[in-house]
Amino acid sequence: MTRAAAVASGCIEASPATAIAVRDLAVRFDGDAGSVTALDGVGFEVPEAGFVTMLGPSGCGKSTLLRAVADLVPISAGSINVFGRTPEQARRARDFAFVFQDATLLPWRSVIDNVRLPLEVGRRGGAVEQHAEPEELLALVGLEGRADALPHELSGGMRQRVSIARALVCRPRVLLMDEPFGALDEINRDKLNEELLRIWQETGTTIMFVTHSVPEAAFLGQKCLVLSAQPGRVREYVDISFTSPRALGMRDTLEFVQVTAHLRSLLELPR
Numbered sequence: 169m170t171r172a173a174a175v176a177s178g179c180i181e182a183s184p185a186t187a188i189a190v191r192d193l194a195v196r197f198d199g200d201a202g203s204v205t206a207l208d209g210v211g212f213e214v215p216e217a218g219f220v221t222m223l224g225p226s227g228c229g230k231s232t233l234l235r236a237v238a239d240l241v242p243i244s245a246g247s248i249n250v251f252g253r254t255p256e257q258a259r260r261a262r263d264f265a266f267v268f269q270d271a272t273l274l275p276w277r278s279v280i281d282n283v284r285l286p287l288e289v290g291r292r293g294g295a296v297e298q299h300a301e302p303e304e305l306l307a308l309v310g311l312e313g314r315a316d317a318l319p320h321e322l323s324g325g326m327r328q329r330v331s332i333a334r335a336l337v338c339r340p341r342v343l344l345m346d347e348p349f350g351a352l353d354e355i356n357r358d359k360l361n362e363e364l365l366r367i368w369q370e371t372g373t374t375i376m377f378v379t380h381s382v383p384e385a386a387f388l389g390q391k392c393l394v395l396s397a398q399p400g401r402v403r404e405y406v407d408i409s410f411t412s413p414r415a416l417g418m419r420d421t422l423e424f425v426q427v428t429a430h431l432r433s434l435l436e437l438p439r
């Protein structure tokens with residue numbers, strides 16, 4: 169049973185541990201044209217098995233924040249803690265997986281072989297000890313029966329499902345998603361939003377999810393980190409809870425509209 173399922177069934181207490189703790193974080197990039205402060209004084213926590221969305225204007229440091237958590241850019245000040253470890257230790261323990269806007273599948277490999285890829289390029293060519301069964305992951309993302317298809321035979325939404333399955337194959341504790349559905353049409357995005365919530369509940373993975381879509385941020389997140397630009401700072405860390413279950417129809421409710429209106433006001437978007 170996953171932690172999320174155990175909490176849902178009342179088997180364990182619902183006060184989760186902290187998965188990610190960011191304190192007073194600054195990231196500066198030094199180049200020939202001078203230094204850019206991408207993030208400054210950023211602090212927040214993500215609970216274990218939590219789902220946090222991130223909103224902010226282009227260039228405010230959302231991707232940089234995900235990369236700093238995953239130890240892909242050096243930090244200039246402050247600290248990041250991932251399940252009690254440094255980002256470097258967490259990266260070496262393969263705690264992270266990324267999903268980007270572009271599915272970046274290998275075009276000559278079948279769906280199932282794309283999902284298996286991280287197992288083949290695992291720890292210095294050795295076997296990855298903890299992994300999920302690629303076939304089961306295809307079922308989880310709704311692609312059973314498509315194992316032998318090639319990427320060009322799939323729609324954009326299906327390709328993103330493959331990239332989610334591939335991200336989950338090493339059983340990451342943290343899934344970092346950078347505008348993963350930004351290139352999809354609205355119908356596919358809606359479908360994947362609902363399915364991602366189901367996948368999150370079934371796997372108990374901690375998720376940080378960057379988006380430009382206010383409704384998507386409100387629909388998916390238990391919390392939404394709203395950043396302001398230049399340098400990126402936390403505008404507000406918004407708690408999002410709904411009395412109605414998270415199904416797409418909920419977006420027409422008054423409470424949902426109130427949340428999106430608040431997020432828009434923080435982003436200074438017209439309401």
Ligand SMILES: Nc1ncnc2c1ncn2[C@@H]1O[C@H](COP(=O)(O)OP(=O)(O)O)[C@@H](O)[C@H]1O
Pocket residue numbers: 197198199204205206224225226227228229230231232233
């Ligand atoms: N590797 C880098 N070198 C120099 N500047 C960078 C680098 N990565 C990001 N930046 C700068 O940091 C700021 C934040 O970028 P980014 O995190 O990509 O923003 P967002 O994802 O919110 O659009 C931008 O000003 C960007 O130009």
Ligand SMILES: [Mg+2]
Pocket residue numbers: 230231232346
């Ligand atoms: Mg970005």
